[in-house]
Amino acid sequence: MSENTTHPTELTSQYVSQVTSDLEHNTKEQERVTTELAALHEQLATLQQDHTVLLNMQQALGVPASPPEPTSTTAATVPSPRKTPASASGTRPPAKKAPSQRSQDKTEVAKTAQPTLVDLIHQHVAEQSEPRSAAEIAEILRQAHTQRTIDTKVVRTTLENLVAKSRIQRTKQGSSVFYTATGTPEPTTASEDEVQPETAA
Template sequence: MPDTAVTSIQQKYQRQYAADLESNRSEQKDIERQIATLEETLGRLRADEKWLADQVELVPTHPETTAVPRAEDGAPAPVRPEETSVPEPRQEAHSATVPKKTAKKAAKKAAKKAAEKAAEKAPAKKTTATATVTERAAKPVAKKAATVKTTGKGAEPPLGDLLLRVLATNPVEPRTAAEVVTGLEKAFPERARDINTVRNTLERLVAKSRVERTKQGSTVYYTVPQQSGAGTQEADTTPAGEESETVAAQV
């Protein structure tokens, strides 16, 4: 009897241990399956993150539209003449070179403003004559303003030249717009710009054949052409987020 009792107890514990061992192995397999699923999900999320980051760089931004003032009844409020008047152009000694078209527009706006002021002050019967005289007087001013160029020693180089310098630091290495922004912040921190302004300026340089543009997948890269360096490039006078000031003679 004692031997039979011992054998029964051993068999009982053996069955219990075997069941616990099977449960342990089953739980390990469940955890391994969960880990594999989580790793697969993590890999997919990382791939989606890279794709989304590339898409963010390619999406152009649109300037915010100016809100139209509304009257109390919901209709657009009337705009007073003084609210739509064009500010008088100012002349600075160290501003960038003014394009001819921009100078002509500034001169025409200045002449128009002068005509409006004269029309408000003059009697009604003399309005037409005053406007005609003002327009005639403004024509030589417009021609003169179109040829105005600033030659101050302190004039800052345009953004396009700075980007060419950044790219020329390592001309054989293609760079994305974000990398060019980083290089601009390091080399010229006082002239740092957002990525959209930098990308638009680079695209203008590409159109002028001053920068080469390549694309790998969804990523766009920019390089300086091998036959030309940044030091021999002409100044890029096209406004691209630059603080270019319109220079015109006072009317």
């Protein structure tokens, strides 16, 4: 009898030990997964912020954010079922401009209303007599244009695009990068004006 009672006791203690070990392992796994989820949430938030910045930069560069909507879906949702054919034909929506013309008109209106971020950055760099970093340019533009949201990352990317287009040039001093305006050729009108015909007297 003593042997029969001892065996179940040892088996029970083994089960208890195993369950305790499994519980500890389960708790550690929960902590690990929770930590990974928190890190993934941070990565997602960062990606969403970068997405917003890229969209703002795309808009500042004048690139259309999405292709124009197909006219078939628009035409299907415009008519109202309560209108008679005569009233529907008499109240047609105004003819839409072509997407390219519409975007061109919007660009022209935006230019007359306020300069784009690209123009602001290029103009600021052109007015400087010494190199400036992206952070300095962003800070100066933020102070000069308080009504606009100017992000340093967007300014740096815009500067690199201007460098790629040879509109400004980049210099590196140690680990810092500075931007200056590219040299423009001397205008030829002044030299032509200086040359006066000898027979003018």
